[in-house]
Amino acid sequence: MNPFAYQRASTSDTAIRAAASRGAKFLGGGTNLIDLMKYNVEHPTTLIDVTHLPFNQIHENMAPVNGNGVGKGPTIGAGVRNSDLANHPVIRRDYPLLSQALLSGASPQLRNMATTGGNLLQRTRCYYFSDTAFSECNKRSPGSGCAALKGFNRIHAILGASEQCIATNPSDMNVAL
């Protein structure tokens, strides 16, 4: 793993400013990012820990921001952990599909760590992306090609694929959302 500086953000302003520097990445639960750093797929030079920002709440029935009359719904903080989201009374009662989708992924330990924002932003599980033994991967190294196109690709995209990448988004949560 490459060396990196660790910073803990106390306000969203400082987090955003810190993220503007080259090689900086936000750190949530780390279940995806730290894993990929161990595989030398991700090599940030600075990690900005955003888990102490006040975004770990679920607010019920917030009025829509744009006021266009679309129905009210809960607002989920990006820092809410997957297990807390799945077990929130409102999500269990009104959005059981979301609860069920979350609980069908990963493990209890990982769901305690993983955040909603991190789940949305997680990298693909394409094995040519996560295995640096394959030099071709446009996601990992833009312009290098796509090893999955002619490789083992039965888990890859049927719709929305291109000649450059046929990786899919791995999130169960995203499908439910």
Place this chain on the structure above:
Amino acid sequence: MSSPPCSPEEMEDLLDSSAASPESEISRRTFVKTASVLGAGVATGLPRLATAEDAHAAAATAPHTMNLTLKVNGKSHSLPALDTRTSLLDALREHLELTGSKKGCDHGQCGACTVLLDGRRVNSCLTLAAAADGADITTIEGLAQGDTLHPVQAAFLEHDGFQCGYCTPGQICSAVALLDEHKKNTLSTVSFETGQTANPQLTDNEIRERMSGNICRCAAYPNIVAAVRAAARQQTSGARA
């Protein structure tokens, strides 16, 4: 960068395979540590001509360090100048000599490294030590009260919930959290499958699903389920009494 023929982890695994007495346990750890330090010295101590490129490369590979304080099992530990890359698992095992938490896959898949962070079970191999600064950490070493085992530890003994024992500290920490989560009426995917989404009973299927973050290479699963079932019953009857 050159690497030693065998990483400290690999060396430790090799050495783990031989039965160790308490004395040789200490010397084994000391040996591994010494070997790591010597290895690092060899890797970084080679004289080289300094160029601008070298200086740039050195800056990119020079470790960042931080002074951390980890609160483990109720006791605060200072960790001065810790490499930011250190996982909570490595901090516990290699720096605090709390070797109960085990390194299995080191990728959050096997659960051998499970500890409780502010009372919640997490994979310590994917948690940065820096991120755990300020949290209350409980490891397998912190569950018993003196010589009195935690009820889950006692249940694992009673029901023979292990064979080689390598995954056991993680299994037990996970089961302790499971009982707490169940007390808080949390759901699992089995709760949805069985329609028990109001107040799920801790059936064997629920236990299996809720323990699915912990893998046992010896496949002691039937006894692990029996141990968790017994600990859950004891907790319920204890609560009634």
